[in-house]
Amino acid sequence: MNYLWHILVMINIYIILALSFNLVAGYTGLLSLCHAAFYGIGAYATTLLMMKAGWGFFPSLLAAILLTGVLSLIIAVPSLRLRGDYFVLATLGFQIIVFTILYNWVSLTRGPYGIPGIPIPKVFGVEVNTVFRYFLFSGVIAGFCSLLLWMLKTSPFGRVLKAIREDEIAAAALGKNVSGLKVTAFAIAAGFAAVPGALFAGYMRYIDPTSFTLMESVFIIAIIIIGGAGNFIGPVVGAAFMVLLPEALRFLHIPDAIAANMRQIIYGLLLIILMRYRPQGLFGEYGFE
């Protein structure tokens, strides 16, 4: 049974990642390659605050959200005026720099050795110490995040982001502060990405930089594209699909060594095929055109 709960925990984590990324990519139309960096910053910030400052899980998480949101401005403010592939490249650069820092700032992050023994989160004094409990815990948090993101997306705020995505010049001509709104959306999405980071750290009880690489950013993009960008159902379906696919391969009795590559090949081919025939993904509404 634990196996099932484990998978659902991972789905919960990726749902928050995908929905927050959707705010940037699907709603605002900004293809960013550094969402995993924010995910990682969130994980490390929460962990370090819990372990070094001795804070509880929730205060650490809140601080991590704020920190991630603020740090995202470093890349967002200057690079949002870049267009198309230049913006993608700038965020790629940021992703790699963040990874390098996590990897090399050994005195703070222990670098490649990672941080073991992360404390188990407590809710009202109760330790979330079984997989099932963690599933409930992450489910409630994912539900809460989804609710918040849903409120954002169904609000005039979400609507004006979509308008910017469709035509930012027209949006500016209607009096919308395009750069301000873009930066806001970017920072909110980054802040939300800290949540799955904290959940991941608390669940694994060990983190190292390899969970927050460029390929993880690409994985998040793949979720959005396969499920579909620009609405609510697409990212959720995408997250479930991407987490379940390797498990499905396992059930087909494909050896683990091959299955790992095979699922990546499937993601890759799906990306190509969807871009060719259905750029808005399976359930999405926006196709990066």
Add this chain to the structure above:
Amino acid sequence: MQEAITNMAQTSKIGLQVERLRAGYGKKEILRGLSLKVGQGEIVALIGPNGAGKSTLLKVIAGLLRPWEGSVWLDGTEITALPVHQRVQKGLAYFIQGGEVFPSLTVRENLEMGALMFPKAKRQEAIEGVLSLFPALKENWHRRAGLLSGGQRQALALGMVLLKRPKVLLLDEPSAGLAPKLAHEILAKVRELNEHLGITVLLVEQRVREALQVAHRAVALVNGTFAAETNEPASWLVEGALDAFFFGRMERAAAS
């Protein structure tokens, strides 16, 4: 809408023909069912206000814009679905509005791009022919085209098109931005090429007077459709003859 009546002055053979063309950009409809014939060896001037669809028509004929409906014919064969470069190989040449060149290639290289279909040995000779037309280009032989003045660039672009020795020539404002004297020379050159080589020309020109003087026939477009034509273009030079196309129903407004 009135269909184009075609009484071609020079010859009965059709060099270029479009049939019931509808075309535009995105959802914006520019050509609204336009039909037109140009006889072989004929110079036809297209007249009409901005936005009438003259440039769009040339783009469709050249193959840069796919029409929504209708067909394009060159020397009796349909070319509606042909890619641009195949139309060029069939003898169509197109001078793009504004005189586009390759800015980072030198003048010489630009001309060589125009002369690509000649065997290498013949290129220089062909290019010399064009240079005699625009001596200023010779002076800038090794300069990057992006550094040329507007007029020189225009001349270079025209030289590249003329190098193609086309059967049908589409000219979109070839004299724009040129000094009046040079503009006149260029149009005279077009007429000369037409007379000596029998090139068919479809001409869009801001300088309506010059265009009408050089053309065998003139066609007026208004709002994406055929409005009128004449076998005596000079007759349209009379004061007020073109008002209907350019200024519409003046009298009604003046009366009110």
Add this chain to the structure above:
Amino acid sequence: MGNTGLNELQTWKAKEVVSVNGVTIECCNLTKTFGGLKAVDDVSVTFEAGKVTALIGPNGAGKTTLFHLISGFLRPDSGQIFYRGRRIDGLPPWRIAQMGIGRLFQDVRVFGKLSALDNVRVAFRKQSGENPLWTVVRRLKVNREEQTFTEEAKRLLQFVGLSELENALAEDLSYGQQKLLTIARLLAAGADVFLLDEPTAGVNPEMVRSLLSLIRRLAEEGKTVVVIEHNMNVVMEIADWVFFMDEGQIIAFGLPEEVLGDRAVRTAYLGI
């Protein structure tokens, strides 16, 4: 679509829109150069409220550049622009738009994947729901406000004749309908000045009728309307005043029949 209620529509933001005649936009000695080419060359013009002013001239005369300068998408090299006495050159486009200068682009620029209704609703100014914090914390207030906006948007859609299509995606509308939609959008944005770049181009003739009457009505309601237009029939029909531009300069202005009858204008236009 009679002459219903544009004034009524505007009452709720009456403070912002002063519906009196007089000069609203004033351009003084504007110059804009693109790498040696003077696109706008020492242009001084004024546009008045309650009138339709047409800006005509050959391609490349600098008309669209002038619009870009007024709406802030380009900065003038020299010269000043005033809107109701306030200097606006140098401000970012969205600030200028917020002050009430609306702009319709040559290509329609609708928000394709948004419904017609959303295209209009997104345009309203001062939506507290555009603040992400408020949409979460003060959801009820935002929702109430949203109801008002929805009603207003529906009335605006009715005003431009698109009520039945409010749920259609903007990209599925015809070109003419999209233009009507963008005008509704400008009304929602509280525009007081309408800079319309070739509003009738590419629109089918039947739709041109309703567009023109709409434009006319905007002027009657006291808006400042400026159109760039190539179709002289249209100019004769709707313009109160005409500026003729050629090679970056205003070379003639006056009543439509005066300008179109002007010898120099005919030469520049016809090339005869």
Add this chain to the structure above:
Amino acid sequence: MSRPNLKSVKREIADAFMEESKMLWQLLANGFVNGCLFALTAFGFALIYNTTRIFHIAHGAIYTAGAYLCYVFLVKLGWNMPLAIILALTLTALLGILTELLVYAPLERRGASLLVALLSSLGLYIALVNFIAMVFGNETKVLRPGVEATFHFGPIILTRIQFAQVITACVLLPLLLLLLRLTDWGKKIRALRDNPTLTEVMGVNTRVVRLFVFALGSALAGISAVLSALDIGMDPHIGMPALLIAAVALIIGGVGTFEGPIIGAFLLCILQSLVIWQVSARWMDAVTFGLLIFFLLFRPQGLLGQRRRLEEALT
């Protein structure tokens, strides 16, 4: 008593200084050799990007494929080196052509956005690299076992392969630049870079030029990959760093130019050597991508490129 001691201390200092300067020379030389390799990859990438504007991430996978194809012929099948390399490069070029035919050309015909092409390219990268990893495994493979012969040039030591890398790049790169200037194909490629529409109007079949560009660019990536693999071996993930350096080299050298990426690659690799010298190899990536962001923000036209007019961006 103290004199000899002082002398030896002095000598030690001098030795240390010599060592230090020797190391600098060696590092600079290594930077230059790497520059040679990455200039080839960057040139191939630039060839494709400048003419098609496709951000060809799959270039990295094609790079990897080049090395592994060579591995198959050379090690698995035991053929001789020239044959193996030529065959590998031919197949790499073919892979580039297939990429254009099957992935990019259909998108181009549909008029898809460049972001869509970029995402397709990303998909292709992932699929290809993982296919290679599935077939060959993730561990490092070598093309040639044993120790290489070395050459000494003053303080600098180069292995025979490194020497070959320098020679190849120093012959190929000027030759390619010359071919771009002098041949019809070169002119067509530069014309396509300048103005695709006019190129078509000049009667050039741009689709064929694009295929040619993909073939040539991929073959260059292949050459670079094989040369690198001969030196330090390969694993399925060598393509990504190569691609990233090529892309950064193009941006800092100047998008739209062909000399730019070459200069960019050399600058970048030498800078990396200096970072190793003064800071640490571990911060190399941070410096590289910091430089990328700096250029994107403050000099997007790169060292050699021309600034696009602001007004062009508006329309």
